[in-house]
Amino acid sequence: MTNSISNCLAIHKRAxxxxxxxxxxxxxxxxxxxxxEIYVLRDDLTGFGLGGNKTRKVDFLIGDALAHKATTLITIKATSFSRNAAAGAAACGLHFHVILPGTESDQNPLSQSVFAKWGAKLHYEIDDTAALVNCQESLVASLRAQGENVYVLHPGGSDTIGALSYVNAFDEIREFSERTGVYFSHIVHSTSSAGTQAGLVVGQCIASYETQVLGISASRTTSEQSEIVCKLAQSTAQLLDRQVDHSKIIVNDSFVGPGYAQASKEGEIASKVFANLEGIFLDPAYTGKAAAALLDYSENKRFGGGPVLFIHTGGNAGLYY
Structure with missing residues (x-):
């Protein structure tokens, strides 16, 4: 079974x-x-774009786009994903379009500057989900009429292709364990758009690695988040012709705080602890909330035996704008 994940992923190209x-x-x-014993997986140090888990998803998604001979990428909203996707498009010689909610004057100027550096073409639409989707569909039709081969990116990169990146990440964890003899009883990470957790759970099931993948919700209730992760894990497993054990999907919503994209008090405290003790920056709205859970579980002896792995999913650019 050692090479089963790499065998499953062999036909899915990275960029x-x-x-x-x-x-x-x-x-x-x-x-x-x-x-x-607490370890960290440093997805904030992927060596590309703004770093973080979204660069993993961009790597697989642009690989798929190139395999389909795409010339243009398009997505919606100014997010960590879309900014990293803009970097990926530039590096691969592809055109990149992003539809932003609101007017140009509504946007964060630092975010706009990042897009500009990577040559992204920005379009503006009223801040309404249906309007944004309609705008995207019109733009796709227009670009295709001009001869462009358009590849549409999920706004957070969390579709079946994007989730493959964390199936692959689980293989890296497996290889680390086999090389070092350090096997993790728990793997703790922030879960929101679901691609990270879905990929990890599918990877765990393929590798038959006994651990608990613990998703700390950054926004939704446990039932809401679990349902999203479950659907994506199922479709990702089907893409790989494998099975997923839904009982492996574990979500804790106790650390959501004020809600989506909003820092929590516990997340801010945990971020300071990581900075003060380990010199590692975390953003308080996503990785900080997962770190708060890590500290709480550790303090209250909720992990039981065995080393724990914390996945630093990045998002550090959010510290600055």
Whole structure:
């Protein structure tokens, strides 16, 4: 079974934008503080764009776009995903269009500057989901009429192709464990658009690695988030002609705080702890919430035995704008 994940993924090409396997290292001061072996997977250090888990998804999605001979990529909203996708398009010689809610004057100027540096073409539409989708469909039709081969990107990169990136990430975790003898009882990460957790769970099922993938919701209730993860995990497993065990999908919504894209008090505290003890920056709205859960579980001895792996999914650019 050692090569089963790589065999499953063999036909799904990457754009080779990021540096993998990701760095996995022990967090010595956090481990000492809680008398618990705590490790971190550094997806904030993927070596491309703005870093983070979205660069993994961009790598597989643009690989798929290139396999389909796309000339143009299009997506919706100014997000960590769309900004990293703009970087990927530039690096691969593709045109990139993004539809933004609101007018040009409504946008964050620093975000606009990032898009401009990567040559993205920006379009503006009223802040309404239906209007944004209609605008995208019209733009796709217009570009295709001009002879462009258009590849539409899911707004967060969390579709079946994007989720493959975290099936692959799980293989990196498996390889690390086999190389070092460090096997993780829990893998803790932030879950929102579901691609990260869905991919990890599918990877876990393929690899038959005994661990608990613990998704810390950044926005939704446990039932809402679990349903989204479940659907995406199922479709991703089907794409790979594999099965997924839905009982492996575990979501905790206790650390959501004020809601989507909003920092929580616990997340801010956890971010400070990571900075002060390990010199690692976390954003308080996503990775910070997952870190808050990590600290809470460690403090209250909720992990049981075995080392724990925290996945730093990035998002650090959000610290600055």
């Amino acid at each position: 080779d934008l990021i540096q993998i396997p990701a760095i996995i290292h022990r967090l010595p001061r956090l481990s000492l503080r809680f008398n618990k």
